Amino acid sequence: MLVIPAIDLKDGRCVRLRQGDMAAETVYSDDVPAVARQWQQAGASLIHVVDLNGAVDGQPRNLPQIEAIVRTVTAKVQVGGGIRSIETVRRYLGAGVTRVVLGTAALADRSLLEKACVEYPRQILLGLDARDGKAAVRGWTAVTETKATDLLKELEGHALGAVIYTDIARDGMLGGPNLAALREVVELSSFPVIASGGISRVEDLRAVQSLGPRVEGAIVGKALYDGKLEYRAALAALREA
Numbered sequence: 756m757l758v759i760p761a762i763d764l765k766d767g768r769c770v771r772l773r774q775g776d777m778a779a780e781t782v783y784s785d786d787v788p789a790v791a792r793q794w795q796q797a798g799a800s801l802i803h804v805v806d807l808n809g810a811v812d813g814q815p816r817n818l819p820q821i822e823a824i825v826r827t828v829t830a831k832v833q834v835g836g837g838i839r840s841i842e843t844v845r846r847y848l849g850a851g852v853t854r855v856v857l858g859t860a861a862l863a864d865r866s867l868l869e870k871a872c873v874e875y876p877r878q879i880l881l882g883l884d885a886r887d888g889k890a891a892v893r894g895w896t897a898v899t900e901t902k903a904t905d906l907l908k909e910l911e912g913h914a915l916g917a918v919i920y921t922d923i924a925r926d927g928m929l930g931g932p933n934l935a936a937l938r939e940v941v942e943l944s945s946f947p948v949i950a951s952g953g954i955s956r957v958e959d960l961r962a963v964q965s966l967g968p969r970v971e972g973a974i975v976g977k978a979l980y981d982g983k984l985e986y987r988a989a990l991a992a993l994r995e996a
Contacts, residue, residue: 756964757801757972758989759949760794760979762787762824764817764836765807771977777811783980787820788827795828797986801853802832803919803951803974809837810858815846825851835882835919839864844871848878854916858882861910862890862901868913876914881946883907886923888936907943917971918944921951931959932973938966947971955983957992964996 762769765780769790773779784790794802804824808816814837815821825832834847835856844867847855861868861881871879884891885903907918920940922933932953941948950963951974963973978984 756960756970756993757949758799758960758986758993759801759803759972759974760797760799760986761803761805761951761974761976762790762794763805763807763976764820767817767820770807771980772807777807781980788823791824791828791830791832794986795830798990799986800830801972802828802830804832804834806834806836810835811837813837813839815843818846818850821847821852822850833880835880839867841867841870841874844875844879848875854878854880856880856882856919858884862906868910872914877916879914880916880949881907881910881918882921883918883940884921884923885936891923904939904943907940911945915946917947917949919949919951919974921974922953931955932963934962934966937963941966941969944969949974954978957984957989960989960993961996964993 763771768782769784769787770780770782791802804821806815806817821834831853833854834852838855838857839860844855857868883903888902890901890903890906920937922936930953932950937950948970949972954973954975955978960973963970979986
């Protein structure tokens with residue numbers, strides 16, 4: 756199972772938010788490529804990047820920083836946040852990004868999702884963000900009445916690369932992942948699943964890994980930046996499991 760470090764971008768800097776609140780940020784670095792290099796040197800083969808401004812505005816806002824990350828590391832880079840047109844999908848993948856994440860777009864514009872999956876099979880990820888089981892959109896600023904699991908069922912048959920499941924209530928809180936909800940997603944999905952939100956300890960990673968081989972990885976952010984989880988130690992612990 757992959758341990759995937761997160762780089763969240765806001766106003767050109769690497770930050771972390773609490774539960775997606777744009778006003779509750781902690782700035783970790785102004786040198787975004789250096790952060791990516793640090794995770795690669797620690798052993799990361801995949802880095803998860805989120806354009807937080809883009810997620811709210813609906814279009815890329817930190818593209819220069821993302822392009823700099825791709826130029827700096829040989830690790831694979833997946834990007835989400837504000838990807839709501841096929842032109843943006845093409846722009847990111849053309850710039851060397853390995854995979855892109857569609858969240859709001861998967862709810863609002865199914866034709867975009869279908870077109871992207873046909874044009875770039877297995878390079879499109881579904882960002883399934885949920886609060887109390889309901890799908891959230893527009894950078895988590897709005898919660899829909901659509902059950903996250905219903906959305907997942909509707910998208911079976913598309914050539915998605917994976918599903919990233921984020922429990923918003925757990926994100927940035929270091930309280931552990933929502934294993935019950937994650938288990939339901941793993942059981943329902945025919946796609947690989949990536950867990951996100953709340954992971955703060957090696958035990959959390961092992962619990963996610965125990966959900967089975969369909970779990971591709973776990974995205975970790977705040978715990979790594981705050982020093983509560985050491986990346987190399989996490990990799991070693993999972994290899995021993």
